[in-house]
Every structure is written in structure tokens, then in C-alpha cells.
Amino acid sequence: MSAYLAKFDEPNPSDAYQIVGYQEYANALNHLVPLVKQADEEALAAYDKIIETMPELAIYTNLSRRFNFALAQSSSLTPLLRRTLSLYNASSLKDKEDLAGAEYRHTGIGWLIALARLEHGSIELGYQKDVNPFNLTHLTTVETPAFLELLLDGARSHYWAMNMDPVTHYLLDGNVPKVSDRTALAYGRRAVLVQKMLETLNRVAGAQFTPVQKQELQSWYDNLSEVREGVSYNVYETYKAAISQQGIQSIDLKGCPPLVSGIRKDISLGRGRISLAE
Amino acid sequence: MRKSILAISLLMFGWQVAVQAAIPRDVKLEIDRRLIPAYRTGNLETVVFSGALIANQVGGALVDEIDAYLSDQSIEPLGAILARSRFSLLTQSKKVESQATVKELLLTVPYFQKQVQEVIAGELRPAIMKEGAEPPETLQGLKDALWTIHIYKNDLNNLDRTASLAALTVQTVLNSGKVRPVDREKLSYDFVASREQIIEENENRLNFETALRMLRVRLANKILEESDALDQKLLAAFALDQDFKIINDFVEQQRRGLFRSIQTPDLDFIQDTVVLAKQNHPRVFQDADLLFTGIHWWTRGRFGKGVAANGLLKGTHVKRNPAAGFPLHMPRDIPKATDPFAIDGSEPSPYVARRHEHTWSWENGGISLRYHAEVEIVAESDYFY
Numbered sequence: 001m002s003a004y005l006a007k008f009d010e011p012n013p014s015d016a017y018q019i020v021g022y023q024e025y026a027n028a029l030n031h032l033v034p035l036v037k038q039a040d041e042e043a044l045a046a047y048d049k050i051i052e053t054m055p056e057l058a059i060y061t062n063l064s065r066r067f068n069f070a071l072a073q074s075s076s077l078t079p080l081l082r083r084t085l086s087l088y089n090a091s092s093l094k095d096k097e098d099l100a101g102a103e104y105r106h107t108g109i110g111w112l113i114a115l116a117r118l119e120h121g122s123i124e125l126g127y128q129k130d131v132n133p134f135n136l137t138h139l140t141t142v143e144t145p146a147f148l149e150l151l152l153d154g155a156r157s158h159y160w161a162m163n164m165d166p167v168t169h170y171l172l173d174g175n176v177p178k179v180s181d182r183t184a185l186a187y188g189r190r191a192v193l194v195q196k197m198l199e200t201l202n203r204v205a206g207a208q209f210t211p212v213q214k215q216e217l218q219s220w221y222d223n224l225s226e227v228r229e230g231v232s233y234n235v236y237e238t239y240k241a242a243i244s245q246q247g248i249q250s251i252d253l254k255g256c257p258p259l260v261s262g263i264r265k266d267i268s269l270g271r272g273r274i275s276l277a278e
Numbered sequence: 279m280r281k282s283i284l285a286i287s288l289l290m291f292g293w294q295v296a297v298q299a300a301i302p303r304d305v306k307l308e309i310d311r312r313l314i315p316a317y318r319t320g321n322l323e324t325v326v327f328s329g330a331l332i333a334n335q336v337g338g339a340l341v342d343e344i345d346a347y348l349s350d351q352s353i354e355p356l357g358a359i360l361a362r363s364r365f366s367l368l369t370q371s372k373k374v375e376s377q378a379t380v381k382e383l384l385l386t387v388p389y390f391q392k393q394v395q396e397v398i399a400g401e402l403r404p405a406i407m408k409e410g411a412e413p414p415e416t417l418q419g420l421k422d423a424l425w426t427i428h429i430y431k432n433d434l435n436n437l438d439r440t441a442s443l444a445a446l447t448v449q450t451v452l453n454s455g456k457v458r459p460v461d462r463e464k465l466s467y468d469f470v471a472s473r474e475q476i477i478e479e480n481e482n483r484l485n486f487e488t489a490l491r492m493l494r495v496r497l498a499n500k501i502l503e504e505s506d507a508l509d510q511k512l513l514a515a516f517a518l519d520q521d522f523k524i525i526n527d528f529v530e531q532q533r534r535g536l537f538r539s540i541q542t543p544d545l546d547f548i549q550d551t552v553v554l555a556k557q558n559h560p561r562v563f564q565d566a567d568l569l570f571t572g573i574h575w576w577t578r579g580r581f582g583k584g585v586a587a588n589g590l591l592k593g594t595h596v597k598r599n600p601a602a603g604f605p606l607h608m609p610r611d612i613p614k615a616t617d618p619f620a621i622d623g624s625e626p627s628p629y630v631a632r633r634h635e636h637t638w639s640w641e642n643g644g645i646s647l648r649y650h651a652e653v654e655i656v657a658e659s660d661y662f663y
Contacts, residue, residue, distance in 0.1 A: 014596075014597040014598075014600070015597070017592075017596045017597065017600045017603055018584075018586075018591050018592050018593065018594065018596045018597060018603070019590065019591060019592070019633070019637050019640070020579070020582050020583065020584045020589065020590055020591065020592055020606060020633070021579045021580075021582075021633045021637075023600065023603055023604070024575050024576070024578040024579030024582060024606075025575070025576070025579040027571075027572075027575035028572050028573075028575035028576035028579060029572075030572075031568045031569075031571045031572030031575065032568070032569070032572035032573075032576070034568060035565060035568040035569055035572065039565075042508060043508060043565065045508075046507075046508035046509040046512060047509075047512075047569060049509040050509050050512060050513065050569070051573075053418070054573070055612075055613075055614040055615060056577060056580075056581070056612055056613045056614060056615055057573070057576070057577070057615065058614075058615040059615065060615070060616075060617045060618055060619075060631065063618075063631060063632065063635070065619045066618075066619055104617060105617070112572075112573070112576055115576075115580075116576055116579065118632075118634065119579065119632065119633050119634055120579075122633070122634030122637065122638075123633070123634070123637055126637060126638055154632060154634060154635075157632075157635065158635070161635075182641040183641060185641070186638060186639050186640065186641045189638045190638040190639070193634065193638055
């Protein structure tokens with residue numbers, strides 16, 4: 001029996017360029033951020049007035065409405081969904097379900113920049129290395145409230161979707177046969193993305209949350225760490241099976257850069273050592 | 279009363295069963311399981327594959343029943359969706375696997391023919407271009423009118439290409455000698471001759487567009503000089519910049535010998551107007567450029583569709599050349615963003631509420647195994663979970 005330390009290729013940064021929105025939102029930010037940085041109140045009002053007349057630029061929020069939590073009847077749900085509904089109902093960070101539909105609609109230059117920052121940053125986090133999440137050094141005053149709302153909205157939607165998804169639970173339970181390595185890595189990418197959203201929320205607006213809400217955000221973060229551990233476990237187990245085959249010299253891992261670096265770190269720290277059969 | 283309602287219900291129900299039963303089970307399954315989902319998700323390759331499969335399997339009255347069934351699902355007739363999908367793939371320079379057969383052409387040619395005839399008859403001509411229509415008097419009105427003309431231009435260009443492709447395909451099939459005389463007649467429309475009329479209509483459009491742009495240059499300049507409203511000045515500055523670039527390009531093309539039949543616009547007047555306006559309002563021009571260019575890119579990010587993964591991806595060619603990723607499929611008309619959870623049965627606009635809700639699931643990761651013989655196996659997938 002000999003010890004084996006896995007070596008990893010760097011992820012391919014050009015993958016991000018294949019995703020629609022990556023270049024486009026970057027170009028949008030490169031024009032709109034300098035514009036608002038040098039704008040006074042009159043200019044900002046003029047931009048908002050123009051954007052208001054363009055119906056294609058409206059943005060709708062409260063994405064968790066898709067789950068119809070407000071209308072769900074507990075009796076007709078599977079145990080997994082019933083548990084999720086119960087957790088959602090107890091959440092201090094729920095969607096604003098009592099609003100009329102029209103109030104989910106937002107327009108304005110701040111919303112435009114905020115959405116571009118969120119979408120571009122989310123692709124970057126999943127597919128690029130050495131990323132400054134959401135490029136906060138260029139976060140502008142006019143977009144900040146919208147950005148925080150979009151961030152929380154996005155994180156919340158991902159979090160509850162993951163909670164309702166059996167694959168998340170297979171990963172948490174270490175049920176390797178049920179999840180392929182590629183699927184596990186994709187789920188790991190999602191967990192990384194949502195954690196970065198939560199970290200950013202805490203960094204920019206930590207003081208705005210109540211202690212109860214902060215505690216809940218922390219619990220979301222911790223739950224996502226468990227999902228990442230499940231992904232790592234899945235990958236280790238897949239390694240073991242693969243490496244036991246004769247003649248394999250090296251194995252490379254490709255996936256979400258922060259996730260890969262986390263797994264690499266685990267292995268280098270001896271937490272994920274893999275043994276080769278003689 | 280109750281009896282008569284019951285009788286009518288039975289009649290209607292019985293009729294519906296009769297219609298649905300007429301479509302063979304395997305065709306019905308193909309429609310439900312492949313054609314309709316592919317149509318709804320914009321997977322054109324599958325629409326063509328599945329549509330051609332059905333078209334080659336059925337004929338006569340059965341096609342009408344399939345069209346009625348599709349209509350119940352708010353989908354156009356089989357010939358129309360097949361024709362448009364094939365054409366869209368060809369215009370995207372994408373290889374269409376199966377060649378159109380005679381049976382398929384008998385379905386699609388009438389669709390192409392109808393479109394070409396509509397242009398020739400002026401039915402597709404925008405109202406603003408029709409005789410007696412008053413030109414718009416505001417920047418917004420001119421912007422809307424120019425957008426309508428822009429769409430008409432795309433429609434004409436597409437129809438021109440449609441006519442060429444239809445002419446070529448039909449000729450190939452007719453030359454094969456496998457067409458029955460009765461079908462030969464159905465495929466006899468002269469697409470080559472109709473192209474001339476499409477080109478003529480396009481010149482008509484160009485004349486109209488140039489006149490509208492000249493009108494806008496004058497109005498925009500007036501607004502820049504007289505208005506106190508910054509939003510109007512920004513719109514005016516961007517319009518001036520755009521019109522100058524477009525008319526300059528057009529005059530350049532005329533210098534190279536194109537569009538000779540169209541009156542040359544007064545480029546000197548426009549150039550002088552724009553230069554002076556920029557001298558007087560440099561900041562407005564700079565800000566207008568940043569704002570509208572930024573909005574342009576934002577709109578592409580929001581509504582643009584690539585060629586893979588239901589529009590979420592651009593394709594692997596972009597890895598080799600990022601600049602190749604700029605062409606995207608955009609909505610034909612100016613889209614209106616709608617509530618993604620509105621319960622009115624309409625297609626969501628944009629087609630995904632947030633890209634970040636989907637892009638994480640691209641399974642591009644995996645484990646690659648390298649054997650001692652240097653054989654590499656890469657477990658990668660373009661499949662979205």
C-alpha cells in the first residue's frame with residue numbers, strides 16, 4: 001500500500017467566456033459604473049427617467065415565490081418538502097409575500113448595475129480563480145440597496161431550492177452511488193456561490209440584520225459548508241474507486257475554483273489522503 | 279336544458295376524441311415528447327429532426343389534424359415551425375443534419391411562399407411607411423419608428439435569404455426527378471423572380487429610413503440647443519451620434535457602388551451639426567455614450583441567447599476566441615420584462631429570471647484519469663443538471 005497525493009490541473013478560465021452574460025455584463029459594468037461615479041443627483045434622476053421608459057429594463061424580485069410556499073398545503077407534500085416548508089415558515093428572512101405583484105418590479109440605474117454585478121460575479125465565482133467576489137471595490141452608492149436586495153433574494157432562492165432538492169440530501173448523507181462526481185462538483189459550485197453571496201451580505205450589510213437574522217444567515221452558511229463536505233466526500237470516494245484501477249498515474253480535478261482549492265487543501269492537510277492498492 | 283347540454287358535451291367530447299384518435303399513437307408521442315418541448319425551449323435542431331420525422335411519416339388530412347392539435351397548444355402549423363427552424367439554423371451557419379425531402383418541402387414551401395407574397399403585396403410594410411402616414415414629432419416617436427424600420431429591414435433580409443434558399447432547395451428536389459407531377463405543381467412558385475421585388479422593397483425602406491434619420495438629426499439638434507431637460511438632451515446626443523455613424527456608413531457604401539438608386543443624404547450637414555453639438559455639449563455626449571452603450575450590453579446580457587444549453591451557453595468555439603462570443607440571438611421585438619411568476623401562461627421574459635440560478639449547474643467539472651500510455655479520459659459534460 002503506497003500513499004498517493006493527488007495533483008490538480010488549474011481549472012480552465014476560458015469556460016466562463018462560454019456562459020452568456022459573462023462578457024456582456026462586464027461590458028455593461030465598464031460603462032455604467034464610471035457613469036454613475038461622476039454623476040450628480042440631477043444626472044442620476046435623468047438616467048432613472050430614461051430607464052423608466054424602457055420596459056425591457058425592469059427587474060422583478062422575490063424569487064422564492066416560485067416555490068409557492070405561501071400556498072403550499074403541508075398535508076400534500078413529501079416529507080422532505082414538508083420539512084422545508086416548516087423551516088421556511090419559521091425563517092426570519094422570508095420573501096415579502098404580502099406585497100402586491102407590482103411592487104416586486106424595480107427600475108433605475110442602481111438596479112441595472114446591481115443586477116449586472118450579481119450576474120457577472122456569480123459566473124466569475126463559479127468558473128474563475130483568484131476572484132474578488134462581486135468586485136466590491138467598485139460598488140457604487142446608487143446601486144448598494146438594490147445589490148443587497150438582489151443578493152439576499154438570490155441566496156434565499158438558492159438556499160430553499162437546495163433544501164428541497166433530494167441531491168443535496170444525498171450529498172449530505174454521503175450517498176455516493178446516487179450522485180455522479182460531475183453532479184457533485186456542480187452542487188459544490190452552487191454551495192460556494194451561495195456562501196460567497198452570504199459572505200458579501202455580511203460584509204456590506206451585516207449591521208442591518210437583526211441578531212436573529214444574522215444567526216439564521218450563519219446557519220445557512222454552516223449548512224452549505226456541510227454540502228461542500230459532502231461534495232468532497234463524494235469526490236474522495238470516486239477517487240478511491242478510480243485509483244484502484246491498474247496503471248493510473250495521475251488524476252486531475254476540474255471544477256469550481258474555490259471548491260477545487262478547498263479539496264486540494266484538505267488533501268494536502270492529510271484530511272483527504274488517498275491510498276493506492278499495490 | 280340539462281339534456282341538451284349533455285348532448286352537446288358528448289358531441290364535443292366525441293369529436294375531440296375522434297380528432298385526437300386520428301393522429302397515430304407514435305406520431306402523437308413524437309409531438310408530445312419531443313417536438314413540443316423542443317419548440318418551447320428553442321432547441322431548433324430537435325425541432326427540425328422531430329418535425330422532419332413527422333412530416334415524412336404523415337400526409338394529407340392528417341397534417342391538418344396535427345396543425346389543429348398544435349394550434350390547441352398555441353403553436354403554429356407544423357410547416358411553419360419546421361420552415362422557420364430550418365431557416366434559423368441555416369442563418370446561424372449551423373449544419374442541419376437531414377436534408378429536406380419532397381414531403382417536407384410540400385409543407386414548408388407554402389409557408390415561405392406566403393411570406394414572400396406578403397412582402398410583395400406590402401402586407402408586412404410598417405404603418406409608418408404607408409402612404410399618408412405622418413412622421414413622428416418626438417425623439418421617442420422617431421426612436422420607435424426607426425426600430426420598426428430596423429425590424430422590417432431584418433425581415434426583408436431574412437426573406438431575401440429565404441427566397442434564395444427555397445429556390446435552391448426546390449430546384450434540387452425537382453431536378454432529382456422523384457417528384458410526382460401533382461406535387462411538382464405545388465413546388466412551382468418562382469422564388470427567383472420574387473427576390474427582385476424584395477430587393478425593390480428594401481430600397482424603398484432605405485429611402486424612408488434615411489429621411490427619418492435626417493428628421494431626427496434636426497430635431498435632436500434643436501433639443502440639445504433649447505431643452506433644459508437632461509434626459510431629453512441625453513437622448514438627443516445619443517440619437518445624433520447614432521445617426522451620424524449610420525448615415526456615414528451608408529454613404530461609404532454608396533461610394534463603393536452600392537444602393538446607387540437611393541438619394542445620397544447630406545452628410546456634410548449632419549457632420550457639421552454633430553461636430554458643433556459635441557463642441558457645445560461635450561459632457562452630455564460622453565455621458566449619453568456611457569449610458570446607452572452600457573444599456574446595450576446589459577440588454578444583451580439579460581435577453582441574449584447562445585447556441586447551446588437552451589441559450590445559456592455560447593458554444594465551445596468561444597474558448598478559443600472570446601471575441602467570437604459576442605453574436606447572440608436577441609428577441610425580434612423590443613422585449614418587455616415580465617414578472618417571472620405571473621400566472622398568465624405567457625413565455626417568461628427574460629427567459630431566465632437570473633442566470634446565476636442556472637449557470638452553477640453546468641457540469642463542466644469532473645475527474646480526468648491519465649494512464650501510463652498517455653491516454654487521457656476526461657469526464658466532462660455540457661449537460662445541465
